[in-house]
Amino acid sequence: MTRSIILILLIFIQITCASAQSSEKSAPEGFDTIRKGIAQGKLDTISYPSKTVGVARRALIYTPPGFTKSKKYPVLYLLHGIGGDEKEWLKGGSPQVILDNLYADKKLEPMIVVMPNGRAMKDDRAIGNVFDSLKIKAFSDFERDLITDLIPFIERKYPVIKDREHRALAGLSMGGGQSLNFGLGNLDKFAWVGGFSSAPNTKRPELLVPDSQDAKAKLKLLWISCGDADGLIGFSKRTHDYLFTKDVPHVFYVEPGGHDFKVWKNDLYMFSQLLFKPVDPKVFSLTVLGSPASTNVRSAKYPQILPDNRVLFKVKAPDAQKMQVDLVRKYDMTKDTEGFWSVTTDTISEGIHYYSLLIDGVAVADPSSETFYGMGRMAAGIEIPSKNGDYYALKDVPHGDVRMKRYYSGVFNDWRRFYIYTPAEYDANPNKKYPVLYLLHGGGEDERGWSTQGKTDLILDNLIADGKAKPMLVVMMDGNTGGGGIASFGERSLQTFENELKQAVIPFVEKNYRAQNTPDGRALAGLSMGGLQTLYAGLKNHSMFSYLGVFSSGWFANNPTLSEPQYTFMKNNVAAINNDIKHFWVAMGAKEDIAYENCKIMLKKFDEMGIKYQYSEYPGGHTWPVWRNNLYKFAPLLFQ
Structure with a gap:
């Protein structure tokens, strides 16, 4: 099976009810292409009075096919990145096309999607130096604008369900950090939270989730995703690692790709299908490739640890005739046409383990891992995470x-x-x-x-x-x-x-x-x-x-x-x-x-x-x- 998506799911998500959901491993081909002959939702630009900023501010709003004021809907607030504005998703992600297609396939709960400008300042256009300190502060100030101005406006003007169980918050890059910061910081307002390729504005995890029991009780879904070649993946992984040790149910979804809309469109496709209905863990029965071990040297993708603590090794050695990994026992590796050798181990116990690569019978340290003095010599080591490792x-x-x-x-x-x-x-x-x-x-x-x-x-x-x-x-x-x-x-x-x-x-x-x-x-x-x-x-x-x-x-x-x-x-x-x-x-x-x-x-x-x-x-x-x-x-x- 091709490496289409790397998914790490903590199966301990507590599910009280299951529903028939898609078992797709990723967005299928054509998921973001306009289809003929299907019902379409409607996109509008709205203006709302912001007491936080002191001016009227703009947002895009998507209402689903068949929208009627006689029915009440849940709402997804979808945020953009540092270089964008309320139109960034529309320009780069075609969210209305993705959502229309999902509705046509009966994979989505009817919802309203609001795409605001997450830069809460009077001149909120994405022009000039987007990294200016005042503009960065404006992204933080948007929390107040969102909660005290935008959400009340939407709930006055549109037929929406006005409780936390029917409110979701998600975003990409800077907006991913905002979503985690604001969503987890206001669990009385949001039950569904998603961070796509969350940027360095993401708070440290112990500040994001200071009370793990409260988070467990209130969150319907916490989704954290990132491309495996994205330089910002460390911010997502540190949050995942903390949530793992605190036993907070969440999805950590790592996929091939960088910091771009190819990743974020797929994230929207996967995340949106889970909203506002019971989450069936069977939807995550994917081929899991894992995430880099914490003991890897800087930027090394392998070895990777799978959710069940099996380990995937992958090493490039085109001239080798035989390769093994000596970890607890010896594992024979197989070679592909590009000269990469790989193998997946049995489940490995938690903690640190010394191992060697055996290249044509010669034991060497894996250049992708940190080395430790153990076994009477320097050896590569791999740390298998533990939920009991918070101390x-x-x-x-x-x-x-x-x-x-x-x-x-x-x-x-x-x-x-x-x-x-x-x-x-x-x-x-x-x-x-x-x-x-x-x-x-x-x-x-x-x-x-x-x-x-x-x-x-x-x-x-x-x-x-x-x-x-x-x-x-x-x-x-x-x-x-x-x-x-x-x-x-x-x-x-x-x-x-x-x-x-x-x-x-x-x-x-x-x-x-x-x-x-x-x-x-x-x-x-x-x-x-x-x-x-x-x-x-x-x-x-x-x-x-x-x-x-x-x-x-x-x-x-x-x-x-x-x-x-x-x-x-x-x-x-x-x-x-x-x-x-x-x-x-x-x-x-x-x-x-x-x-x-x-x-x-x-x-x-x-x-x-x-x-x-x-x-x-x-x-x-x-x-x-x-x-x-x-x-x-x-x-x-x-x-x-």
């Missing part, structure tokens, strides 16, 4: 810094580095000392893991802004001690790590940063290998730390040489450990976490010894979504 979303809150710091280690006799998170207030409070969380990565990763894959700064920024966590420093050090593999978990390796932590990192941090230097101001936590390091160094030095966090880890059940000395030490120091450690927090993924059974065996030992701890599980395996959530839940327990 690490980029929000309009004060943001701290992640700083990279080099230091000389006497333990290794070499230069090493760590990353440190400083809260937003750090530089503004030169006399304040901060508690410190030392946060450790897993095997195959390094000191970059928690700041990049783990999104530590965003998690802490959001928690601190919400008052759920104390402002703190987070030191993300390199836990690799050489050797790699199972040797990284051996006694000597763990002892080397302990020495590095105690003799190099902590002294350096407490000398060079405003860090508290008491046990009450220190916490130690880590995932997987870092969890083992936390168990080893944290419990042995329980007088140095008041908080320990162990994520997806546990002493190896089949390695008594490693575990038994630790249990012996703990057994001999139960009272001191329980007294010194205020929160000993152990967290796991579900049973698919590879450390699950080891952890259960370890916790049984703790119970037998009387070691106090708190236990938490988060659905998932040995993966970053689990560990991000672990940090989200652990950080609020610290330094209270």
Whole structure:
């Protein structure tokens, strides 16, 4: 099937009733061509008094075929772009032709369509510098003109239904931004909202939809669409991403094309058919190709993520003989006549995943994706979105810094580095000392893991802004001690790590940063290998730390040489450990976490010894979504 339309539909739209609707995947050929022998609607120019502007203003109005004053109609207010006026849709989009044809095919509810001038100023013509600040302000001022002047005029002069359920607002480009801003900002006025290729005037999503529950209750349909080659697609996608995490029903519709009427005419054709009647989700049973992953490098279209979290890869390599994607499992790619290789994967779990392209058997990083240090090497990574990821979303809150710091280690006799998170207030409070969380990565990763894959700064920024966590420093050090593999978990390796932590990192941090230097101001936590390091160094030095966090880890059940000395030490120091450690927090993924059974065996030992701890599980395996959530839940327990 050709790539005629890319549609991303969140199927969780709550539908109470279904109706017979078109199952077309896009506008058919000829949808915007005048047909002979069909009934036609009527176009008029109207003038209405605007108290907002202080003059009479013009708009175009379309009344449907068979229009009669004895019947009342719903209304669609259709807005133009920054370089247009009330005639832009008429000149470039032939809306009356599109709508007449839809009526002839019995695909449209009878409605009145009003096309106003969205530039609310006395000289509202699209002449001169359309980007002039006064003209830009006039687009914002149109909200008042629309609601207090135009809508009341239409409802006085035309037979319309005067409630929000029978009012729709949509527009293209600047008008798309207006539609989202005004429609979502006035849910008492509009139940149907559509933004086509919405421009940078679109408000940030958290301002568009500050109350997701209110939006869910009041919106009949929220439609967001854009061409895949449109440079403004980022504004639509950021709104979609936010609505996705907030579970707000909406359609995100991405189609081939740029910032032009070819896209917008198709948008009008698809959007208008859904208005003022129950929306049947079957209308969206399209071939879905997805939207670019957030981990793609700038402007890269692939890989794309489908609504069911399958991933479409497409790479140009005309000289390759064989290509595969190694992501969870190996997928064979197929080559087209233009030299593009492609494949669609199975459904992939949420969070970040490392992958490689195998080109004639050689593993390489995908040049279209960001790379991360994981799997013991640099590898491409892809982020699969999660509806539960709001706590690490980029929000309009004060943001701290992640700083990279080099230091000389006497333990290794070499230069090493760590990353440190400083809260937003750090530089503004030169006399304040901060508690410190030392946060450790897993095997195959390094000191970059928690700041990049783990999104530590965003998690802490959001928690601190919400008052759920104390402002703190987070030191993300390199836990690799050489050797790699199972040797990284051996006694000597763990002892080397302990020495590095105690003799190099902590002294350096407490000398060079405003860090508290008491046990009450220190916490130690880590995932997987870092969890083992936390168990080893944290419990042995329980007088140095008041908080320990162990994520997806546990002493190896089949390695008594490693575990038994630790249990012996703990057994001999139960009272001191329980007294010194205020929160000993152990967290796991579900049973698919590879450390699950080891952890259960370890916790049984703790119970037998009387070691106090708190236990938490988060659905998932040995993966970053689990560990991000672990940090989200652990950080609020610290330094209270």
